[in-house]
Amino acid sequence: MTTHILLKFLLTGVSVGFAAYLLLCILIYLIQNRLIFVPSLKLETTPKDLELSYEDVWIGVRNWNGKIERLHGWWIPGSSEDVLLYFHGNGGNISYNLGNAYQLHQLGFSVLMIDYRGYGKSEGKFPTEAEVYRDAQAAWNYLTLERGIAAQQIYLYGHSLGGAIAIDLAIRQPFCAGVIVDNTFTSMRDMAMYQPVYRFFPADLILNQRFDNLSKLKLLRVPLLLLHGTEDRLVPPSMSQVLYESATVPKKLLLVPYAGHNNLLAVAGEEFNRVVREFQIIARKKPRLPKIS
Template sequence: MLSKLSVILLSVSVTLYISLCLLLRWGQTKLIFFPDSHIESTPQDYGLNYQDVWLSLGKDRVHGWWIPAAQVSTPTLLYFHGNGSNNGDLTQIAAILHQLEVSILLIDYRGYGKSSPVFPNETRVYEDAEAAWQYLTQKRKIKPQQIFVYGHSLGGAIAIELASKHPDLAGLITEGTFTSIQNMVGLMPGIKIFPLSLLITQRFDSITKIKSLQTPILILHGAGDRTIPPLMAKELYAAAPEPKYIEIFARAGHNNLPELNEQKYLLVLQQFMESTNNK
């Protein structure tokens, strides 16, 4: 028979296990999203002309910045940031990308920046991305074939989702993104004792979605990325259909790839954009 101490220890262990399961199930959005409303800078700080954009989603609003190119007929880049950023962190990157002579739309998901203070989840960020797409194609009358969708980190998963819904877009670019939330969680020591497939509701299952994409894709990753392993970029590349391209940047980490490798970064992007002209 089990001793009284053993029964107590077993009860405590079971209670702790169930509590952790409930935390993973119901608290995972708090473990994925880290919204910040503080705007560090604006495009004007980097000499860029811009306009505030407000997108309505029911009673909520999504805020963005429209940074036009000098020429109206140039491509447009729709940029999705990661889980711990907002538009105010992207102004330097926007200035780098603007050298490609593209118009840029940056948006903050609900909960981030000036957007409505609603805590984000997978469904909401997909809705926000779709609203941005509709703004470009319906209000600004930009042809899908002129729009490149770019996503960094978690934004890469959002970009892949949007590309799966709009196969006629010009091209998809991901930077430092992952294969799925389940695979990311699976990297944590000891986590596999939990039934992750049952507990994870915020799936961001890019490795499955990327297999059926019908648009050119460029996958960028830093070789020194300690947040999302470069192996995931290679797995996404292996799963993606042609035409596809991958570039692993030596020394780059998770958040400094464009700044650390600006000339090569711009060259790779320019070559990719030019290659899609024959799509």
């Protein structure tokens, strides 16, 4: 009798545990974009605080319901004809990335920084993978159609999650000058498996925000520069090494000793500047398209 009761309790416990696990899987599937994106609405600073000339930019993008929502960004004109379209990571907003933009501007780039919908002053609801890709395309259209900048003058730069956005846009815009990714990852699945808490969940079944950089690389047709801090504790540097080995386009990899996830450009300093200049030489070997008049 006692054995029968214990078995009954055991089966009940297993059933309750399985039900709880299943509910957690469903919850992760439904809210995973809220686990990935960490937007901030408050702009902590502006380019003016770094003594940079700039203008506020508003870019319309149509949502899935047909309504026009506006992206907010900063256009920081530079001294050369090269333009850099900057995509920030999953946290904060464009104001958190001004240090990087300043260093890139010092290399002569004109820089367009945008906030995805749901970040900073940009309109719209909480972002998803599909929506940030649409935001990136809208920013590209703004540069090429409204400002009349030739595709081969535009470099795409992405930090962390922004690297996935830059790679996706580079595949859809194969005439861009090149793509630079800073401390980015192979895929969201690999990032989930890197986090101990998510290793017990069936990522292949419940993941709907995939950001699969590794699979997309086979479609890339423009030069690729990969940057990664060796002390990055959020995204392992080995992921950039895997991306580098998988890419079949002209490519460079810079691993920066002592740099973490958010301070690579500051730590790399002149070494970063040198590598970017070398990368520009590679990109300039491509034929240029005329400016749109």
